[in-house]
Amino acid sequence: MRSLVTATATELARRLDAGEVAAREVIDAHLDRIAAVDDSVGAFLEVTADHARARADEIDSRRAAGDDVPATAGVPIAIKDLFCTTGIPTTAASRILAGWRPPYDATVVRKIADAGLVMVGKANMDEFAMGSSTENSAYQPTRNPWNLDRVPGGSSGGSVAAVAGLMAPLAVGTDTGGSIRQPAALTGTVGLKPTYGRVSRYGIVAFASSLDQAGPIARTVEDTALLHQVISGHDPLDSTSIPEPVGDVMARLRDGVDGMRIGVVNELSGEGYEVGVSARFDESLRRFESLGATIVEASLPHAPYGLPAYYLVAPSEASSNLARYDGTLFGIRVDGETSAEMSANTRAAGFGVEVKRRIMIGTYALSAGYFDAYYQQASRVRTLILRDFERAFADVDVLVSPTSPTVAFPLGDKTADPLAMYLNDVATVPASLAGIPALSLPNGVDEAGLPTGLQIMAPTLREDLALRVAWAFEQDLGFSPIPVGHNTVAVP
């Protein structure tokens, strides 16, 4: 039997439900783990130990009393600091929200609590989810549990590091252009960006509203499916929430890929992708063939325009969303003679450099005279990319590519060159712009022992298909998601 911190959420739920272990034991084991390793990893901005112990004790009492308790009650989870949590600091890793305690829970947080999952902490991230390395956090960097000199990816870097570092078997992140999938790839974890609108955005600090989507992160595909089932579904509090039912994503999880057609996206591999990444990707294609799938070439001709379009659409929407941080309703204030001065001073002091960069690009791209050439033109490219996907999915069941062109890179490697950092998102952005579900799972390690990621993209609403393909691959590969090798966190 695996230790409590190396066990999967599914295993923990089974043992908790069978009464073999108490929620308090599970939570204490993970809080001990956090205390032991998070000084070196930096996954959490806030460890909610008191909250977690109180919740665990309550769950144990209810189980002891014979109450109807969900099987998952007592399983720990890390929550990205972009989700509002009542009375618990929520900063989006920004100085501008320092000390702010939301008066309500995000719908995702409420659903997590309803399933009895216990929040152990708020996870670090790039400020306002803008970044691909978690180095844009205003508070601390997060280190990759597979190599502490390297980044965990971003923006959901704290969430994936908590899961890879065995501080929680589950985490929720958000993905606007790749912020779940790229960090999952860099830390040997599984991360799913569901269809846009599948998971409620209510109570999630907004970055780019037409792209933002919350999703599950775990060490196995089964756990990822389990958490997706918990957090997804229609929410009347989010007007962009999809009314179609989610269905049982576990029902056909084990049905395999025999007879499926899997498309390799020509434009999302080859040049610009590291040797180790490409080698693992090619092996993955052969593995799918050995499992009975047919590999076919597919093309998304406009995918190369995805990244430039994304870096207009996302900053434009961000510049509008972030207008609310003006020193009036929440967060910090830096005084000024007039209201406008107070706002400008507050924002200058409260936002980090990447956030300012994107606000400036966004306000410029939306300004009269430039709107047509930038935001409008980027939105047209979005249509072309949507059409590309529709055409491709007419011929194949799912599309695959490497998740990230690189493995985890050293801290500080790309902070001086914003464009180099943006290129991390080249393979993840097309699915974001089209709103389709896409998942990353580990497909091995490179020559230095760092994890590589395989991206599986599925048609709209078909998270179940992406998960099914991923499960078949994972079972055959037998990858162990526990970090090993030089300069990793110690495994109990």
Add this chain to the structure above:
Amino acid sequence: MLAQLAVTDDEVAGWTDELNKILAYAEQVGEVAAEDVSPTTHPYPLDNVFRPDEPGPVLDRDVLLAGGPETTDDRFVVPRIVAEE
């Protein structure tokens, strides 16, 4: 001004080149998509979403005011909006 960000001269000097590079990269979107392509601003088409117009629970005023940096008499405090003549 639109961005409502106070910037120093040093910052402007550093950012000009950097932002121009990013915009030059982003301008690639001009190479494709003629005007007959309709823009997509939302990936999942939904019609207007309505709900019954019924009163529901709302947060207390005190709870909402508690998040603000400066409040008084049940209101958020801001400096004057318009500069003096």
